[in-house]
Amino acid sequence: MARYDVTLDRVGGPTRTIEVDEDETVLEASRRSGIPLPYGCRTGACGTCVGRLLAIEGAESGGGATDADGAPIDVADAFAYRREPRALKPRHRNDGYVLLCIARPRANSRVAVGSRVQTELVDNPWK
Amino acid sequence: MSDASTTDDVEPDHDHEHHHDHEGPGYSTPQAAIEESEREKLAYVMSLYVGTDVDEPDFVAVVDLDPESDTYCDIVDRIEMPNRGDELHHFGWNACSSSCHVEGLERRHLIVPGQRSSRLHVIDTKDRRNPELVEVIEPEEVFEYDLSAPHTVHCVPDGKILISMLGDADGELPGGFLELNDDFEIEGRWEPPGEIEMNYDYWYQPRQNVMVSTEWAAPKTYYPGFDLDDVENGEYGQRIHFWDWENGTVEQTIDLGEEGLIPLEVRFLHTPESTHGFVGAALSSNIFHFWREESAAPRAADEASGDEPRASGEYRVEKAIDFESREHDDWDMPVPGLTTDILLSMDDRYLFGSNWLHGEVWMYDVSDPANPRRADTLSVGGTFGEVQEVQGRELAAGPQMLQLSLDGERLYFTTSLFSSWDDQFYPEEAERGSVMLKADVDPRNGTMTLDEDFLVDWGECPAGPARAHEIRWPDGDCTSDVWQ
Ligand code: FES
Numbered sequence: 001m002a003r004y005d006v007t008l009d010r011v012g013g014p015t016r017t018i019e020v021d022e023d024e025t026v027l028e029a030s031r032r033s034g035i036p037l038p039y040g041c042r043t044g045a046c047g048t049c050v051g052r053l054l055a056i057e058g059a060e061s062g063g064g065a066t067d068a069d070g071a072p073i074d075v076a077d078a079f080a081y082r083r084e085p086r087a088l089k090p091r092h093r094n095d096g097y098v099l100l101c102i103a104r105p106r107a108n109s110r111v112a113v114g115s116r117v118q119t120e121l122v123d124n125p126w127k
Numbered sequence: 128m129s130d131a132s133t134t135d136d137v138e139p140d141h142d143h144e145h146h147h148d149h150e151g152p153g154y155s156t157p158q159a160a161i162e163e164s165e166r167e168k169l170a171y172v173m174s175l176y177v178g179t180d181v182d183e184p185d186f187v188a189v190v191d192l193d194p195e196s197d198t199y200c201d202i203v204d205r206i207e208m209p210n211r212g213d214e215l216h217h218f219g220w221n222a223c224s225s226s227c228h229v230e231g232l233e234r235r236h237l238i239v240p241g242q243r244s245s246r247l248h249v250i251d252t253k254d255r256r257n258p259e260l261v262e263v264i265e266p267e268e269v270f271e272y273d274l275s276a277p278h279t280v281h282c283v284p285d286g287k288i289l290i291s292m293l294g295d296a297d298g299e300l301p302g303g304f305l306e307l308n309d310d311f312e313i314e315g316r317w318e319p320p321g322e323i324e325m326n327y328d329y330w331y332q333p334r335q336n337v338m339v340s341t342e343w344a345a346p347k348t349y350y351p352g353f354d355l356d357d358v359e360n361g362e363y364g365q366r367i368h369f370w371d372w373e374n375g376t377v378e379q380t381i382d383l384g385e386e387g388l389i390p391l392e393v394r395f396l397h398t399p400e401s402t403h404g405f406v407g408a409a410l411s412s413n414i415f416h417f418w419r420e421e422s423a424a425p426r427a428a429d430e431a432s433g434d435e436p437r438a439s440g441e442y443r444v445e446k447a448i449d450f451e452s453r454e455h456d457d458w459d460m461p462v463p464g465l466t467t468d469i470l471l472s473m474d475d476r477y478l479f480g481s482n483w484l485h486g487e488v489w490m491y492d493v494s495d496p497a498n499p500r501r502a503d504t505l506s507v508g509g510t511f512g513e514v515q516e517v518q519g520r521e522l523a524a525g526p527q528m529l530q531l532s533l534d535g536e537r538l539y540f541t542t543s544l545f546s547s548w549d550d551q552f553y554p555e556e557a558e559r560g561s562v563m564l565k566a567d568v569d570p571r572n573g574t575m576t577l578d579e580d581f582l583v584d585w586g587e588c589p590a591g592p593a594r595a596h597e598i599r600w601p602d603g604d605c606t607s608d609v610w611q
Contacts, residue, residue: 013180036182039212040243040350042266045275045298047351047547048178048212048243086298086347089354115180115557119550122352126460
């Protein structure tokens with residue numbers, strides 16, 4: 001079974017890399033590894049577990065990192081969803097947000113995580 | 128409250144249909160609750176870490192409210208949930224005064240749902256200061272009924288428990304109602320599925336055979352935060368539903384229109400004969416009064432049924448209180464009050480509420496429910512509040528969930544609304560945690576004063592600052608008791 005390295009870059013906190021099996025979610029692996037991530041519904045509906053994809057590394061070749069600079073990265077190159085990511089709107093999906101409770105890895109990647117990523121999802125509309 | 132001999136002395140003109148002895152938990156009438164209850168000495172308060180980087184489960188805080196006690200204003204116990212990620216929100220009792228006919232039933236177990244997790248917890252409060260978690264219903268069991276996002280818990284007759292559920296198993300619409308039996312097992316769906324789309328709070332008035340329910344949005348819509356685009360796309364509710372309580376079917380739906388956007392908390396008057404009530408429309412910041420208007424002509428259906436002829440009629444709704452948006456130098460657009468909670472005093476005289484963004488707790492005299500009269504306002508916390516700190520503790524958000532003593536003299540409130548919405552409007556709430564504050568109410572003169580000696584601080588919880596939400600007393604309160 002394939003395993004991938006997912007580097008969790010906690011906003012305002014430490015950066016840790018965990019190994020994630022191709023058929024487990026990043027959230028499951030984080031709990032197994034004792035590296036906590038925020039979560040709520042675990043069904044892709046609430047957005048509490050959201051991360052933002054920062055970089056993808058070509059998993060097959062073991063090199064040739066595809067960088068995020070400038071061009072938006074496609075979450076589908078890094079993760080396959082177990083079910084539909086309902087908490088994300090099209091704009092979030094295009095911006096590289098990923099729901100870690102239902103995302104299984106398809107490449108080595110680097111993801112910004114932590115509660116502050118969730119607060120980026122929606123602004124105060126009156127301010 | 129099992130003293131049968133007192134029942135008939137209380138409220139002699141009260142038409143207690145069955146004219147029976149009072150056997151079960153709670154009080155025989157709202158007036159008995161006021162007269163016979165003791166002062167609240169403990170509060171159970173929903174407390175949460177979900178959505179923060181504090182890697183701890185949510186908990187129920189036991190707060191000491193006894194001014195004679197050495198631990199007054201302290202959190203004296205914390206009942207931790209077995210999992211993280213619940214977002215404890217609203218909760219309720221296994222039995223209340225609506226069960227006053229049921230011998231042997233005790234007001235003893237708290238049903239504590241996780242709003243985000245859809246997990247249901249049962250806490251035994253036999254030892255009031257040290258309650259114990261005794262049952263957990265896992266989310267998967269709830270999803271089997273194609274429901275998620277549990278909200279309001281009321282005990283209903285015969286020891287059963289009814290929970291409003293805001294979404295289907297995927298966090299989409301429609302929501303519905305889940306029923307538990309007196310062993311805290313899922314009995315099934317209460318209503319035939321598909322009666323409503325959106326759901327939120329509900330209240331029932333069994334003597335009138337009516338229930339009223341309100342609308343927030345699909346869980347997937349409100350969970351991540353408040354997005355005005357969703358309002359523009361019609362993803363938020365503005366309707367209320369009147370149900371046939373025995374049949375579990377919707378009899379009447381009223382669209383409140385743009386002035387009734389996001390109708391959240393709903394209350395019938397406590398008097399069991401009354402058909403009057405109030406609903407707070409949070410986003411448009413208006414309070415609507417509703418009542419049943421009887422019409423002279425019986426409906427054809429009633430005549431044809433062969434049953435006893437019932438008075439026919441329908442519910443009407445009228446805007447009764449309107450809170451204006453306010454300009455603030457630091458905000459681009461006028462700020463709505465955001466009326467997120469309302470409650471009625473046990474004697475049905477006063478309606479209290481909170482405008483979370485403005486930072487106001489308000490009190491209206493609703494002796495004439497069609498014409499509420501402003502009694503007093505307390506300006507504390509929030510975006511405009513005059514009092515911005517208590518005992519040197521800066522307030523990070525506005526007043527939100529309210530609870531009133533049964534005698535109507537002490538109003539308590541906490542400051543967290545919902546973790547992701549807090550983060551949008553009051554990001555500091557995550558760093559400082561919530562507080563619980565108290566106002567002394569003078570019901571005779573219709574005034575409120577902030578008690579500056581009272582402060583419970585969730586910012587000082589051992590694992591880090593926590594949020595505090597709904598409040599309940601062990602012996603019944605103004606937002607859980609219903610009379611049959
Ligand atoms: S935990 Fe709710 S979307 Fe992942």
